[in-house]
Amino acid sequence: MHINLIRSDKEALDIARRLASEFAVDAARRDRERHLPSNEVETFSASGLWGINVPRAFGGADVSVGTIVDVFEIISAADSSLGQIPQNHFATLERLKHDGTPSQQDFFFSRALAGERFGNATAEPGDKLPSEHETRVRRTGSGFVLSGRKVYSTGALFAHWIPVAARDDDGLTVTAFVARHARGVEVIDDWSGFGQRTTASGQVRLDNVELDELQIVKRGRRANIDAANAVSQLIHAAIDLGIGRAALDDTKRFLRELSHPARGSAVTRAVDDPFSLRDIGALTVEYHAAQALTMRAAALVDAARGEAERSDVAAAIVATAEAKILTTQFALDASNKLFELAGTQSTLEKHNLDRHWRNARTHTLHDSVRWKYHAVGQFALNEMLCDPFTYAHPYSAIEAGNED
Structure with missing residues (x-):
């Protein structure tokens, strides 16, 4: 599938309005039947809108936050589930600007511009704080392994990569970028909420998933606040x-x-x-x-x-x-x-x-x-x-x- 490369804020808004008119047509039916919007998500990401906050240094448009807000309002007015699905994708790319090494930024930003989607596996049962997460990344002789269980994993079902909040051997918070179809990854579509019904916000289970160092992004110290x-x-x-x-x-x-x-x-x-x-x-x-x-x-x-x-x-x-x-x-x-x-x-x-x-x-x-x-x-x-x-x-x- 061809992936459009958006160059400006105006282009992003024009495309968002066009897509919104398409997405609104069957939004009520999708919600009523709980029909997951797989085709719409493909169209959405192929439009280039999922790459608009990639920095210019890495080939993206790096549009203003105001434009990002407008895009999400426009899409959400048409179908709010489609609006929520890429929320964590954008949050992940924004976080990478602060926490990623140059090689991690180069790799994952290029993946976003190529149309690959980032999901979410952050929350754990019991709504634990990040410092209390039981999901762990452990170093092995040849790399790392990741194990844990996550809930409310919006967008994971549609993702190419699932950023997972975890703790390392030192107890420090990291984000592990897991390939959606890697061995040991199970995404369970069990979201049964009465609203936002087609966001596929179910569980992610991780059983000794093998990772390399590029996939482990260390989170910045909390004292160094950022936006x-x-x-x-x-x-x-x-x-x-x-x-x-x-x-x-x-x-x-x-x-x-x-x-x-x-x-x-x-x-x-x-x-x-x-x-x-x-x-x-x-x-x-x-x-x-x-x-x-x-x-x-x-x-x-x-x-x-x-x-x-x-x-x-x-x-x-x-x-x-x-x-x-x-x-x-x-x-x-x-x-x-x-x-x-x-x-x-x-x-x-x-x-x-x-x-x-x-x-x-x-x-x-x-x-x-x-x-x-x-x-x-x-x-x-x-x-x-x-x-x-x-x-x-x-x-x-x-x-x-x-x-x-």
């Missing part, structure tokens, strides 16, 4: 933004085409109901506010990529938490309000509009927004930047770019 995780979080925010926009668009379509005005409203068309107008206005404001905070965070993350002051990285991380709060609320509000405004017909199974709420409720559980408020408050009041893995344990105080 890589903020990029990953913003992609999640963009997915929620897309889910909410799709719900709002379907609400407006129903009001225009199928809904009846409320009894006692004294209007003949649903679009003239004053309370519906008020609620559509409120959701529109909420959407634009969430979108604006997301793009603000994207601009700050762009400024904090590469060599950046600690204060710039901190500002980007906190702004990303703020964006996550509003995009979560908007996705839930829009997908819930849909039924109240559109009326009884909107609940008919043939429309499958409940997928918007199911997708919003499922995806926004990725991490707890209540802790995002805590992180923003900790930074605003005490100038403490919280560790994204354990919000109760902040980093050192940050003031005017200096560590106290």
Whole structure:
């Protein structure tokens, strides 16, 4: 299959819009039947969109974070499962910019541009912290072996490579890049969540998988904070933004085409109901506010990529938490309000509009927004930047770019 090489931000956005119009056609059916989007994933990655954050030094377009956010919102509004599947692929490439050796970067960035996909095998049963993971990489006489079990492995079923969070012989955190069909790798499609049903977020089991040194990427020391995780979080925010926009668009379509005005409203068309107008206005404001905070965070993350002051990285991380709060609320509000405004017909199974709420409720559980408020408050009041893995344990105080 020919893999397109995208050269600019504009080209990426144009291709995303074209693909979204194709992906939206059967999105409701795929969700209803839980039909995994294998063909759509092939089309998606062949478009070149999965390589747009590869650095220019390695042949990629290295588009802005704002463009990445826009691409994910556009695709997620069409089919949020298709939006989520490459999230970890992008997060992996972003992480490689910080943690990979030159030879690892050269190899894996070239694989991404060749159309190969990176999945995910990070979380473990019991939601353990990375420092507590039981998945281990052990050195042998001829290389390394990897064993463990992972859950919520979004995209692994469609991947060529599965980045696995593990610990080495010294107990340090590493990412092991495992070939999807290597001996000892088992990907189990057992995801049964009521939302994001076609993300194939099942289990990965690893039994003495043989690796070489190129496949073991050492994670940077946590004290040296960077904006890589903020990029990953913003992609999640963009997915929620897309889910909410799709719900709002379907609400407006129903009001225009199928809904009846409320009894006692004294209007003949649903679009003239004053309370519906008020609620559509409120959701529109909420959407634009969430979108604006997301793009603000994207601009700050762009400024904090590469060599950046600690204060710039901190500002980007906190702004990303703020964006996550509003995009979560908007996705839930829009997908819930849909039924109240559109009326009884909107609940008919043939429309499958409940997928918007199911997708919003499922995806926004990725991490707890209540802790995002805590992180923003900790930074605003005490100038403490919280560790994204354990919000109760902040980093050192940050003031005017200096560590106290």
